[in-house]
Structure formats: structure tokens, C-alpha cells
Amino acid sequence: MNQGLHEAAISAALTGELTETGHRLLARVYFADTDFTGVVYHARYLEFLERGRSDFLRLSGVHHSELADGSHGEKLAWVVRRMEIEFRRPARVDDIVAVETRVEDVSGARVFMDQELRHGEELLVSARVEAAIIGPSGKPRRMPAHWKNAFLRRSE
Amino acid sequence: MNQGLHEAAISAALTGELTETGHRLLARVYFADTDFTGVVYHARYLEFLERGRSDFLRLSGVHHSELADGSHGEKLAWVVRRMEIEFRRPARVDDIVAVETRVEDVSGARVFMDQELRHGEELLVSARVEAAIIGPSGKPRRMPAHWKNAFLRRSE
Amino acid sequence: MNQGLHEAAISAALTGELTETGHRLLARVYFADTDFTGVVYHARYLEFLERGRSDFLRLSGVHHSELADGSHGEKLAWVVRRMEIEFRRPARVDDIVAVETRVEDVSGARVFMDQELRHGEELLVSARVEAAIIGPSGKPRRMPAHWKNAFLRRSE
Amino acid sequence: MNQGLHEAAISAALTGELTETGHRLLARVYFADTDFTGVVYHARYLEFLERGRSDFLRLSGVHHSELADGSHGEKLAWVVRRMEIEFRRPARVDDIVAVETRVEDVSGARVFMDQELRHGEELLVSARVEAAIIGPSGKPRRMPAHWKNAFLRRSE
Numbered sequence: 001m002n003q004g005l006h007e008a009a010i011s012a013a014l015t016g017e018l019t020e021t022g023h024r025l026l027a028r029v030y031f032a033d034t035d036f037t038g039v040v041y042h043a044r045y046l047e048f049l050e051r052g053r054s055d056f057l058r059l060s061g062v063h064h065s066e067l068a069d070g071s072h073g074e075k076l077a078w079v080v081r082r083m084e085i086e087f088r089r090p091a092r093v094d095d096i097v098a099v100e101t102r103v104e105d106v107s108g109a110r111v112f113m114d115q116e117l118r119h120g121e122e123l124l125v126s127a128r129v130e131a132a133i134i135g136p137s138g139k140p141r142r143m144p145a146h147w148k149n150a151f152l153r154r155s156e
Numbered sequence: 157m158n159q160g161l162h163e164a165a166i167s168a169a170l171t172g173e174l175t176e177t178g179h180r181l182l183a184r185v186y187f188a189d190t191d192f193t194g195v196v197y198h199a200r201y202l203e204f205l206e207r208g209r210s211d212f213l214r215l216s217g218v219h220h221s222e223l224a225d226g227s228h229g230e231k232l233a234w235v236v237r238r239m240e241i242e243f244r245r246p247a248r249v250d251d252i253v254a255v256e257t258r259v260e261d262v263s264g265a266r267v268f269m270d271q272e273l274r275h276g277e278e279l280l281v282s283a284r285v286e287a288a289i290i291g292p293s294g295k296p297r298r299m300p301a302h303w304k305n306a307f308l309r310r311s312e
Numbered sequence: 313m314n315q316g317l318h319e320a321a322i323s324a325a326l327t328g329e330l331t332e333t334g335h336r337l338l339a340r341v342y343f344a345d346t347d348f349t350g351v352v353y354h355a356r357y358l359e360f361l362e363r364g365r366s367d368f369l370r371l372s373g374v375h376h377s378e379l380a381d382g383s384h385g386e387k388l389a390w391v392v393r394r395m396e397i398e399f400r401r402p403a404r405v406d407d408i409v410a411v412e413t414r415v416e417d418v419s420g421a422r423v424f425m426d427q428e429l430r431h432g433e434e435l436l437v438s439a440r441v442e443a444a445i446i447g448p449s450g451k452p453r454r455m456p457a458h459w460k461n462a463f464l465r466r467s468e
Numbered sequence: 469m470n471q472g473l474h475e476a477a478i479s480a481a482l483t484g485e486l487t488e489t490g491h492r493l494l495a496r497v498y499f500a501d502t503d504f505t506g507v508v509y510h511a512r513y514l515e516f517l518e519r520g521r522s523d524f525l526r527l528s529g530v531h532h533s534e535l536a537d538g539s540h541g542e543k544l545a546w547v548v549r550r551m552e553i554e555f556r557r558p559a560r561v562d563d564i565v566a567v568e569t570r571v572e573d574v575s576g577a578r579v580f581m582d583q584e585l586r587h588g589e590e591l592l593v594s595a596r597v598e599a600a601i602i603g604p605s606g607k608p609r610r611m612p613a614h615w616k617n618a619f620l621r622r623s624e
Contacts, residue, residue, distance in 0.1 A: 013481030014494055028483070035346045037233040050499055065561055085241075094531055096482060169324070184327070186363050192502035193499075203342070221405055349536070354547070356511070362511070395510075396550075
């Protein structure tokens, strides 16, 4: 495999890949993710889910650093408003897990996503996430139309 | 105040207090809890909630280290099965937040808790948490009757 | 114990106390601090140390939120430049640990602190920390004279 | 690029690669790694360093889950004994950083590693790490000879 293809594959691995229905990212479980019960600490699953959402946004052309630096007219931030999360089976150190993200709906200032964390075929965690874009005062901002299109294109 | 009372009072402050309806713990927000958007990172709120549940259990006579060392006949662990969480307003570095925990129901192997995170009178985060006790194989274990009583006593 | 003493103890527990040589803060070890080896994850000790430094600064009149909001003429931040840290013995879930912080020297833009984490009399972690105040561009800023005095007063 | 090469490249990206002098892993900075000062929180750099060491061990045939399950005769764990760490320049959200790890020396029960975190050519963090293998009682265990060889082979 030549160097260019190699770099492309590494980049794909670091950012995940757009799929027919959304986005898929592989990630490793390390020491830092676990707790003394021997498995991943429940709040750390939310970090894996955040990586999936961030990389889905990245591949859809939305960059957190751009939002923060005011390139969109004012300082914007992406925030989670609400989550329903089921912790079904535990992940363990050394596991490679897949984070699967799908946009279910975009409604005004809100985006609804479904996410799953899998180890092989096994479903570990499922989550329904409501996120929003907010301005400097914390007030919600309407999603730009081309983002809405980018998200939904994959989820029809 | 003599030194003994002082130490006792500090210990009480570290573990929070049983209230008429459950438990209340004060905690400080530090650098580590925040992210680059300037406020607390969403998954870190779950750590504050865990502290509230852990200290409520502690004051009800349930110790994580005892569960783990097999004092209850086998190695047990307390796990979160499901959460619904609303992130209403952000907490910021230096804030002192109150974590309020109430047991809503104990049903066989499952405990349902309602939790709130407040800054002064302001409600920041509310969560409905379903937790369970599991054995070494991951199978749920029925809650001992005296724990059930300890939890529910406060919530009637 | 009357209400005033109670409030004083809660405040002491949340912010720690100035001592003859510096500052002392008690803190609890929770699930989130541990890893699958059964003890505290090494990088989480740095969070306990940060809490000790932050509360020492707080009681010396330095607030992170003030630094960040520009009250000192420009947006300032407190950063760690260098650490030497020895992990001697582990802390475990449910432990109450003491974080002891002492300023060894203040030199221009840099502060050198010695920190220890103890469980009872047992020394768990010791660290030598070099910190600095930086401006918006990342350039170091000279420590205001009254902070220097506040830090060193306790360490002579 | 065919599917086999693609999978191989993803695996390389997730686990990093052995280099002439040690190991190199690429990793993304996410929300969870940052704090309110706008850059990566100092203790989170230690998590990036841990990933580098863990994957270097993995590619050298040492698996944390095997250590923990007693495959080596008793329950073993890999622990960090001492770190000297310099935080030179900050990493920011969305950055891809390289974690470079080199074994400097193996002496009885201790391994000395040099690690660097880079963003492009820029050196962000450098660390000297002393690690050890310990048994269930916390006592150090001599490094198996074939591990010693695996580590040092790359560092001569």
C-alpha cells in the first residue's frame, strides 16, 4: 500500500466514516476509561458517544474550533440538551468499540440523534441525544440550512 | 469548636447529609470539570450525580469497597442501567453546586432515583437514574431488605 | 453544633483550610477516580492536586473565574508548566485523602509548589509543580506583588 | 484500496505503529480533553501518553487484560511509579496529535520511557516515565526477559 493510501486510511480511522445511514467510528478502550469494578465507567461511555457525534459533524463540514472562533458571525457552541441512555453490557480495557451515530430529526434549533456503541455484533450502549447550537448568551441558534441537509441526507 | 468536633463536621460535609426526602451533597466545580466552551462538560455532570448516589448509599450503610471485597457473600457491584438526563443550565468553574438525590422506587433488583443539580435556587441538571446490584457474572442481585428500607424510609 | 459552626465546617470541607505552611484540603475518592486495576487511575491524582492548588489560590484571593473574565486587565489563565510526580501508594474508592500544598518559591512569572496526597498518615503521592500565569497569547505574566506575598506568607 | 488493506490500515491507526526507535500513535483531541481556558486540561495529556504506552505494549505482545486475568501466574498490573512532565505548548480541540514513545531502559522491575506529544512538528509535551509491573500485594515483579527484549530491540 502506498504512503498516500496509508495516510488516507489512518485519517479515516481517526475520523470514522460516513455510512449509508450516518457515521461509524472505531475507538479503543484504555485504562482511563475503566473503573474499579473492572469495566468502563458509565460516564466515560458519553465521551465515546461525543467522539462519534464530533466526527460526524466534522465529516459534514462542522468544526468545533470554527464555531468557537466566531467564523459563523458570533461565538457558537454545540451543546447536549437531553440524553436517554441505556447501559446494556459493559466494555472492557483493550476492547475496540464501534460508535454508530444517526441523525433522526432536525427541528429548528434542535438535532435529535440515535447512537449505539457496539463490541463486534454485541450492543453495549444505546442513546437518544438531543443537541443544539447556542450563541454566547446561551440562547439557541437556528441550524444553518446546509448543515441540516448534510445531516439528514444520510438518514432518509 | 474543639478539634474533634471540627473533624467530625468536615467529615459530614464531605459525605453530605440525609434530608427529609433523601440526600444532599455540596461539591465544587474545578478546572477538570469544564471544557473549552467555558462551562462544565456534559459527561462530568454524571460524576457529580455519582458522588451524590455514592454518599447517599454510604450514609445508608452501603459501602462500595465492601461490595467489591465480597463481604456480602460474593463480589458485588453497583451499576447504572439507564439514565434520562436534562442539561438545563450550565455550571461554571468555582461554582458550588448541590446534588440532591431521592429514591423513587425499589423493585426487586432495581432502584429508581431522581437527582437534581442546583446552583443556589437554580436547577441546572435533572436526572432519572435506574441502578442495580450485580454479581460477578453481571447477573442482577436482589436488593437486601434492610437496604431497601434504608432507601425508602426517606422517600415516603 | 450551632448553625454558624455548621456552615463554617461545610465551607472548610469544600475549600480546605490555610495551615501554618500552606493549605490542606480533604477530598473523597469516588468510582470515577479509579481504574480496572482496583485503585485510583494515575492521571486522576493530578485532579486532586489541582483542587488543592485552586482552593489555596481561592483562599489567597485568586479566583479562576476572575482571571478568565479580564478583571485583571486582560484575560489571564493559570497554567501548569512542569510536574515531577511520584506515585508511592494507591488510594482506593471510599478513601478520604488530604491534599497538602505549600508554595516553595515565587520567581517572576513562575510559582513552585510542593504537594502531597495522604491517606491518614500514609504518603500516597508527592509532587513538585511549576505553575505560571499567562495572558491571551500564551505569554507569561508577572505575578502581582500582593499574590506573591499571600503565597509566601505561609511558607517561610 | 481493497477491504483487507483498509482494515489493516484502520487497525494500524487504532493501535499506532512500531517505529525505528519505539512507537507512534495518532489521536484526536475532543471536547472532553479540554478545559475552560480553551486548551487541553493538563491531566488529560497523561491519558494520551497512557494510550501510547498501552499500544506500544500491545504491539510488543503485552495485553492489560491478560495481565489482569492471571495468565502470567498471578494477577499483575502495570503501574506508573514516577513522571517528569513538561507542558510546553497547548493542544486544542480538533487537533490530531502524535504520541511518540521510546523505552530508554529496563532495569529489574522498572521500565523507563521517554514520551513526546507533537502537533505536526511542534513539540507540545515531553515526559520521562518510570513504570513497573506489580503483583496483587503491590510488590514489584521482575519484567519477563522476552518483554525486556521486545522493548529494547527498538531503542538501541
